[in-house]
Amino acid sequence: MNASPEMIPPDGDVKPATGDNLPTLLAEIRARRNDFAVAQQISGDIIEGFKRVGVYRAMVAKRFGGEERTPAEFCRLIERISEADGSAGWVASFGDGACNLAALPDETLGKIYANGPDVVYSAAIFPLQPARRSTGGFVVSGAWPFASGSPGAALIGVGIAVEDDPTGGLPRVAVVPAEKVTIRPHWDVIGLQGTGSHDVVLEDIIVPEEWTLIRGGSPTLDRPIYRYPSVAFAAQAHAVVGIGIARSALNELIAISRSRPSITGAPVMGQRGYVQLETAKAEAKLRSARSFFYEATEELWNEALNGSINPNTATLMRLAATNAALQSAEVCNIASSLAGTGSLYTASNLARAMCDSFVVAQHAALNEGTLQRAGQLLLGGPAQPGFP
Incomplete structure (x- = not known):
């Protein structure tokens, strides 16, 4: 019997060893993805499932009980979750936040992981809100949109601007316990509806300086995964x-x-020439974008292992990421278009995929503006803070 395309792992990848819990978790996510959209968040039991399969400990230092997985291993895990549901994958992707938290002082990290490495972190960085210095640290107030996964988070980071702050143009992030944050529901969108990307609000919260980090700055921990940009x-x-x-x-x-x-008596879709042609093109488009994505990941990771990052390599990674987002959205649009009226229903996976992928490609870190910035750097232009 010939294997169908959906049974063949793209590029022959070996899937990450996340334990026997992962297939069960993915089946549960697929069965409940409509529920997540209605609730506008991923349920608490699924967040616990993410902990069991290692989403939140994957990038945490081994000294704190984490696994220090490679970027490719983490991305393949998120890819599999996203195949089950885009919103679930988006929320799980914030397991990369452990790499941002690695810029906190060592003592602060010890407190964060005192009870184990499975700490759920959400962040909403922009717009930076003004904060003032005080004897206890920084007084933080304001509202920040797009705090994906905030309903299930234990820690929430927000971007602040402090007068005369020597950050080199990079944002300072204040990390606060979730109980000090008000989540203001504000997520009425067409795609990634289950991500709970609401506004977060702080009112005159004093954040000690040792609980702030510089996003994109030097990490406290010197391990390959934290040298990776x-x-x-x-x-x-x-x-x-x-x-x-x-x-x-x-x-x-x-x-x-x-x-x-x-319903008109025409041949089944798979027997129509235009469907065969466009399906082949879409398959090639997706696999090409995916191959570039993981090729750039491995190249950048090898440099992190050797201790020195070439800015051009990091730029190629940003280009590969943006290309993956844009090409994936185009593939979803092709699939939805070919399916005809069957993709019109709100509960249709194709309708969901089209809308979810559109939202991914609209993200500020992945939209077409980042293509221009990558091209500028590749052609010898000046770098900008936070890119690549």
Whole structure:
């Protein structure tokens, strides 16, 4: 019997060893993805499932009980979760936040991981809100949108601007316990509806300086995974969500093309020439983008292992991430278009994939503006704070 395309792991990848819990968790996510959209958040039991399969400990230092997984291993895990549901994958992708937290002082990290490495962190960085210095640290007030996964987080980071702060143009992030943060529901969108990307609000909260970090700055911990550029890693952790969503959309299209008859009496979809042609193009588009993505990941990781990052390599990683997001969205649009009226229903996986992938590609770290910035750097132009 010939294996169908959806049964073949792209590029022959060996999946990460996340334990026997992962297939069960993925099945549960697929069964409940409509529920997540209605609730506008991923449920607490799924967040606990993420902990069991290692999402939140993957990038935590081994000295704190973490695993220090490679960027490619983490991304493949997020890709599989995203194939089950884009919103679940997006929330899980914030497991990369441990790399940002690694810029906190060692003593602070010890407190964060005192009870284990499975700490759920959410962040909403922009717009930076003004904060003032006090004897206890910084007095922080303001509202920040797009705090994905905040309903299930234990720690929440917010971007602040402090007068005469020597950060080199990089944002300072105040990390606070979730109980000090008000979550203001404000997530009425067409895609990634289950991510709980609400506004977070702080009112005159004093944050000690040792609980702040410089996003994109030097990490406290000197390990290869923390030499890997954290801003680039955040972009690729989001981009790989699009790859998983697109894989799900193509699998759906292939399945219905083989069996669904036309109500007009036309041949089944899989027997129509234009469907065969566009499906082949979409498959090649997705696999090409995915291959570039993981090739750039491995190249950058090898440099982190050797202790020195070439800015051009980091730029290529950002380019690969943006390309993955944009190409994945195009693949989802192709799949939805080919499926015809079957993709119109709100509960359709193809409709969900099209909308979810569109939102991924609209992210500030992945939209077409980042292509221009990558091209500028590749052509010898000046770097900007926070890019690549």
